[in-house]
Amino acid sequence: xxxxxxxxxxxxxxxxxxVTDPRMTAxxxxxxxxxxxxxxxxxxxxxxQHELRNDGAIVxxxxxxxxxxxxxxxxxxxPTGGSIGYEIFDKSDTLGATSFVxxxxxxxxxxxxxxxxxxxxxxxxxxxxxxxxxxxxxxRRDKRSPTASIVLKLRGAMSGGQIRAIQHIVxxxxxxxxxxxxxxxxxxxxLLASGAKGDESGVVASSLxxxxxxxxxxxxDQIEEIISSVVGPGRARVRVAAQMDYNxxxxxxxxxxxxxxxxxxxxxxxxxxxxxxxxxxxxxxxxNQLPNAGNNANPxxxxxxxxxxxxxxxxxxxKTTKTEVLEAGRIxxxxxxxxxxxxxxxxxxxxxxxxxxxxxxxxxxATLVRSAxxxxxxxxxxxxxxxxxFAEAPNRISTDTTPDGLFDFTKDDILxxxxxxxxxxxxxxxxxxxxxxxxxxxxxxxxxxxxxAPALLTADGEAIGSVEGGQAVDSVDGMEQxxxxxxxxxxxxxxxxxxxxxIATVGDLIEENPNEAVIIVRGWLHDAA
Numbered sequence: 001x002x003x004x005x006x007x008x009x010x011x012x013x014x015x016x017x018x019v020t021d022p023r024m025t026a027x028x029x030x031x032x033x034x035x036x037x038x039x040x041x042x043x044x045x046x047x048x049q050h051e052l053r054n055d056g057a058i059v060x061x062x063x064x065x066x067x068x069x070x071x072x073x074x075x076x077x078x079p080t081g082g083s084i085g086y087e088i089f090d091k092s093d094t095l096g097a098t099s100f101v102x103x104x105x106x107x108x109x110x111x112x113x114x115x116x117x118x119x120x121x122x123x124x125x126x127x128x129x130x131x132x133x134x135x136x137x138x139x140r141r142d143k144r145s146p147t148a149s150i151v152l153k154l155r156g157a158m159s160g161g162q163i164r165a166i167q168h169i170v171x172x173x174x175x176x177x178x179x180x181x182x183x184x185x186x187x188x189x190x191l192l193a194s195g196a197k198g199d200e201s202g203v204v205a206s207s208l209x210x211x212x213x214x215x216x217x218x219x220x221d222q223i224e225e226i227i228s229s230v231v232g233p234g235r236a237r238v239r240v241a242a243q244m245d246y247n248x249x250x251x252x253x254x255x256x257x258x259x260x261x262x263x264x265x266x267x268x269x270x271x272x273x274x275x276x277x278x279x280x281x282x283x284x285x286x287x288n289q290l291p292n293a294g295n296n297a298n299p300x301x302x303x304x305x306x307x308x309x310x311x312x313x314x315x316x317x318x319k320t321t322k323t324e325v326l327e328a329g330r331i332x333x334x335x336x337x338x339x340x341x342x343x344x345x346x347x348x349x350x351x352x353x354x355x356x357x358x359x360x361x362x363x364x365x366a367t368l369v370r371s372a373x374x375x376x377x378x379x380x381x382x383x384x385x386x387x388x389x390f391a392e393a394p395n396r397i398s399t400d401t402t403p404d405g406l407f408d409f410t411k412d413d414i415l416x417x418x419x420x421x422x423x424x425x426x427x428x429x430x431x432x433x434x435x436x437x438x439x440x441x442x443x444x445x446x447x448x449x450x451x452x453a454p455a456l457l458t459a460d461g462e463a464i465g466s467v468e469g470g471q472a473v474d475s476v477d478g479m480e481q482x483x484x485x486x487x488x489x490x491x492x493x494x495x496x497x498x499x500x501x502x503i504a505t506v507g508d509l510i511e512e513n514p515n516e517a518v519i520i521v522r523g524w525l526h527d528a529a
Contacts, residue, residue, distance in 0.1 A: 011430055024051055024060040027069060028079055030125055031057050035079035042073060085112040107131060114170055118150065121162065126153040131174060146177040147195065153187045160210050163192050208246050211329065216240045219334075222372050227338065227365060235341040235390070240373075242335075246328040255320040264316040271308040334373055338385045340365065344394055352394070357387045 027050070028039065036056040043050045043061070048069060051060040061069050073079070097105075111129045118127040128151045134144040148170050152158075167179040183195030219240045227236045340362075343355045366385040375381050510517040 008430065012427075023063045025063040025066055027059045027061045027066060029058050031059065031079055038078050038080075039073060042076060042078065043069070046072065080112075080116075085109055085116060107133065110174070114173060117169060117173075118152070118166055121166065123155050123158055123162070124152055125155050127151070129170065133174070145181060146174055148174065148177060148182045149195070150182065150184045151187070152184060152192070158192065161214075167193055208244075211246075212242060212244050215244070216242050219336075219373055223336065223338065223369055226368055226372055227340065230365065230368075231340050237339040239337045240334065243332040245330040245332050247326075248328045249324075249326040251322075251324040251326070253322045253324075255322070257318045257320070260318040261315045262318075263313060265314040267312040267314075269308075269310040269312075271306075271310075273306040274304070331379070333379055334375075334381045336369055336373055336381075336383045338365065338369055338383070340385065340387050341390045342387060354389055354393070356389075362387055 028035070031039065033056065036052070036059065039059055040050065040052070040056075043059075046069075048065060049062060052058070053060060111131055114129040114131075115127045118124055118129070130149045132147045134146065150166065150170065152166075163184055164179070166184060167182040170182050171177045171179040181195055182193060183191070184193040185191055219242070220238050223238045223240070224236060227238065228234075340357065342357055344352045345355065347353050362385050366383055369375075369383050369385065373381070373383070375383060
């Protein structure tokens with residue numbers, strides 16, 4: 001009894017302690033060994049209860065103190081993610097450090113800070129960055145470009161946009177580094193970005209394809225949002241196909257307007273000449289050589305006069321030069337396919353009945369879709385809205401107007417209540433099968449002993465004990481045999497007393513009613529014959 005009582009007390013102490021323990025939740029997960037050691041050291045110095053799971057990768061603290069502890073640790077710069085950032089310069093003695101050590105520390109700090117930045121991106125669990133920064137040398141013509149390599153531990157798969165974002169983050173943080181010189185590998189050794197020269201074409205093609213997919217997804221989300229408000233959530237399927245033109249075109253045109261001419265300059269030139277010539281003037285004679293020979297000349301002369309006028313007018317005609325740049329990403333055509341389900345209603349038997357949508361409803365939905373995508377008939381856009389019954393119908397039409405969220409429980413709440421239920425069930429079983437028999441054994445009085453109980457004899461007639469209160473008194477050699485014999489005797493005595501009382505009752509009835517007894521006996525004899 002004392003052993004059972006001690007076990008029960010220990011069990012209830014365990015149950016009470018388990019119920020009153022604070023609810024533990026994760027402070028940090030996927031910690032590096034260095035971070036886990038530093039975090040535990042700080043928690044012990046702050047006298048905060050904590051637990052370790054998964055070989056120290058997970059640290060648990062009471063749920064009520066999670067935010068406070070995180071702020072305290074963030075003030076101390078923890079966790080560091082297994083990498084060292086610019087805090088390396090806070091603890092080092094720069095007075096006696098050489099330039100080589102300073103350059104190494106700067107490289108380590110830069111790699112650590114980039115690793116921390118990359119880990120903030122969704123789906124990235126851990127990251128390691130390696131930078132190659134060529135040293136600047138004098139009298140060197142060849143200049144090597146910096147390179148970088150990154151190893152990522154991912155949760156799921158990353159999109160091309162996220163990979164290029166990591167490349168640009170690292171490239172802009174390092175002087176002289178180009179995004180194409182950054183190589184990225186995941187934890188499985190799969191190459192995400194090569195980082196080699198000559199890979200620009202593949203990057204551009206991937207970028208153009210991603211831009212098309214992003215545009216189609218944006219339109220699809222907009223259409224589904226506006227249609228779901230009409231037909232209900234999950235009762236419409238939308239697909240968008242867009243043809244994009246990514247050619248960049250530059251046009252330059254010059255236009256002259258003859259009606260808007262203006263005189264720019266005018267140049268005028270005039271020439272006049274006067275000449276007279278007589279007959280014989282060209283004859284050489286003695287008379288021509290004498291003085292006053294001109295008076296005797298031939299009066300028959302001819303006089304010639306010439307005048308020339310030349311004018312040059314320069315006009316300025318108006319000129320218009322126009323340069324147009326058509327950027328890449330123009331929409332050539334949009335095709336939209338919309339599949340909507342019908343309506344459902346409960347009949348008199350509570351079963352769902354499907355009803356197709358009317359053409360008027362489909363036309364209104366098509367009008368909404370055209371307005372949402374910017375439909376252009378000249379461009380060749382196409383919108384199709386079809387009503388078909390979905391393979392999976394809704395389970396039921398809810399008529400409950402109670403707002404959602406009244407009895408919503410989180411995963412932690414469900415686990416905590418399950419744990420309390422199991423502890424309660426074990427406590428009830430312990431009370432029924434442990435405490436209850438013990439208490440009954442304690443409070444039940446001992447049966448009175450019978451001093452006149454007959455002695456128990458062995459097969460040779462030797463007494464080995466006596467029966468006290470229906471139980472045999474133990475002897476050293478024949479305890480088990482005495483107990484069995486005592487029980488047999490007690491049962492025989494009880495049966496004899498029952499038979500004797502029955503016979504006495506029958507005798508009394510016969511004495512009181514002899515005639516009825518004779519009739520009954522005659523009936524028995526007749527039945528036997």
